[in-house]
Amino acid sequence: MNQTTRKYLSKLEDLFSFSPADAQGAAARFHEEMKRGLDGQTSSLRMLPSYVGRPTGAEQGRFLALDLGGTNLRVLAVRLDGRGKAEITAVNRLAVPETVMRGPGEALFDFLAEGVALFLEEHRLDPKDHRDLAFTFSFPVAQSAVNAGVLLNWTKGFTAAGVAGQNVVALLSEALRRKRIEEVSVTALVNDTVGTLATKSYADSSCDMGVILGTGTNACYPEKTGRLAKGGFPQPGKEMILNLEWGNFDKLVTNPYDEALDRITLNPGRQRMEKMVSGMYIGELVRLILLDMTDRGIMLDKKHRPVLAREHSVSSEQMSLSALGEDFFAAIGIPDVSDRDRDAAAHVCRIVSRRSARIAGAALAAVVTWMDAHLEKKHTIAIDGSLFEKYPGYPENMRCVLEEFFACRADRISLCTTSDGSGIGAAIIAAVASFGQEQKHKPALPRIRKNR
Numbered sequence: 535m536n537q538t539t540r541k542y543l544s545k546l547e548d549l550f551s552f553s554p555a556d557a558q559g560a561a562a563r564f565h566e567e568m569k570r571g572l573d574g575q576t577s578s579l580r581m582l583p584s585y586v587g588r589p590t591g592a593e594q595g596r597f598l599a600l601d602l603g604g605t606n607l608r609v610l611a612v613r614l615d616g617r618g619k620a621e622i623t624a625v626n627r628l629a630v631p632e633t634v635m636r637g638p639g640e641a642l643f644d645f646l647a648e649g650v651a652l653f654l655e656e657h658r659l660d661p662k663d664h665r666d667l668a669f670t671f672s673f674p675v676a677q678s679a680v681n682a683g684v685l686l687n688w689t690k691g692f693t694a695a696g697v698a699g700q701n702v703v704a705l706l707s708e709a710l711r712r713k714r715i716e717e718v719s720v721t722a723l724v725n726d727t728v729g730t731l732a733t734k735s736y737a738d739s740s741c742d743m744g745v746i747l748g749t750g751t752n753a754c755y756p757e758k759t760g761r762l763a764k765g766g767f768p769q770p771g772k773e774m775i776l777n778l779e780w781g782n783f784d785k786l787v788t789n790p791y792d793e794a795l796d797r798i799t800l801n802p803g804r805q806r807m808e809k810m811v812s813g814m815y816i817g818e819l820v821r822l823i824l825l826d827m828t829d830r831g832i833m834l835d836k837k838h839r840p841v842l843a844r845e846h847s848v849s850s851e852q853m854s855l856s857a858l859g860e861d862f863f864a865a866i867g868i869p870d871v872s873d874r875d876r877d878a879a880a881h882v883c884r885i886v887s888r889r890s891a892r893i894a895g896a897a898l899a900a901v902v903t904w905m906d907a908h909l910e911k912k913h914t915i916a917i918d919g920s921l922f923e924k925y926p927g928y929p930e931n932m933r934c935v936l937e938e939f940f941a942c943r944a945d946r947i948s949l950c951t952t953s954d955g956s957g958i959g960a961a962i963i964a965a966v967a968s969f970g971q972e973q974k975h976k977p978a979l980p981r982i983r984k985n986r
């Protein structure tokens with residue numbers, strides 16, 4: 535590596551550094567924003583009520599789940615045995631075409647209803663046996679009940695027209711009727727973080743936080759209903775899971791690359807933390823840096839510019855390949871790159887992914903200390919998403935921040951990979967919502983094996 539490259543990378547290290555003091559400062563500002571959100575004041579943390587608490591493990595039944603979170607739609611049939619065990623009995627995956635993500639809202643909801651119709655047909659399921667559909671809709675929604683909520687704004691590249699400001703459960707129900715699916719009703723509307731928390735806590739009562747670190751990022755935790763200013767909640771003194779929408783946290787120090795990225799997104803000014811942390815955006819940060827290095831003549835050649843100038847030509851999956859020592863440039867379609875340039879790119883990926891993990895770790899520490907200031911209890915954090923699960927070194931970088939915050943007490947926090955939360959967890963939430971009514975006194979189903 536020559537002197538110019540070394541100098542550039544060292545400046546980059548500074549721009550992307552997130553020191554222990556930065557982490558402490560961010561956590562303090564995070565608490566201020568949480569408080570403002572809870573008090574009903576303007577805040578970048580929305581603190582959205584889910585209208586459910588955590589499951590007890592005794593919930594049971596068969597449910598359909600429809601999971602729209604990013605570029606994939608999943609339709610699932612889920613069975614809960616009432617003893618903490620959940621099983622997916624059937625699942626379909628469909629790619630959501632860009633035309634559907636960004637077209638008219640009605641077309642998006644018709645696509646969802648069509649997904650349910652195909653699923654029922656393909657798996658020969660009688661809708662009469664699967665009347666409750668849990669809808670995982672992983673976007674910021676202001677809920678007014680467990681099965682009603684208005685989309686506040688789209689994130690993660692969705693822009694489907696005419697949906698923001700509407701009750702998404704009503705839109706889905708109308709689309710199901712248009713498809714003549716009369717027997718199924720949408721009984722729960724669930725954020726993926728809430729589904730993830732529900733999935734883990736169905737079998738483990740120490741779980742008190744759900745986190746997503748994938749295409750987008752977000753977290754939820756159980757809050758005492760008495761602390762919610764928005765009021766009108768049933769059962770004061772109980773807990774309700776709150777969706778923080780932490781991807782929108784906007785009190786972090788940004789650098790010129792963050793600003794350049796924000797300007798080219800579909801939602802400038804919003805989801806500022808998500809744009810520093812999540813899988814959909816860290817590849818973009820790396821791309822902008824490599825493009826800058828190419829333009830300055832520090833790496834590659836001008837002929838490589840078109841690849842790097844194309845939005846989303848670098849993904850977090852390709853970044854993780856470089857962390858595994860594989861050829862990053864070959865993966866993005868630039869062959870025959872020198873070892874020197876490859877090393878420099880690997881360094882850039884390390885710098886960007888490390889900041890992402892450290893910010894996620896600081897936000898997590900902020901939520902844990904909000905619940906338990908002196909870390910007196912054990913906390914199990916359910917985490918889903920490809921960054922946490924697949925990016926080499928990502929969990930370790932997060933843990934490092936927890937150790938800076940809590941020293942040896944950090945081992946009271948367990949970070950647990952929890953897959954399928956947005957499917958299984960939605961079904962659990964649907965069951966929590968209906969539990970206490972006709973389900974409550976039924977005998978438990980025979981014990982079944984978990985088969986994922």
Ligand code: BGC
Nearest residue numbers: 672673674689746750751752
């Ligand atoms: C959405 C959240 C979601 C997160 C993870 C964000 O873009 O606003 O609601 O939980 O992505 O999927």
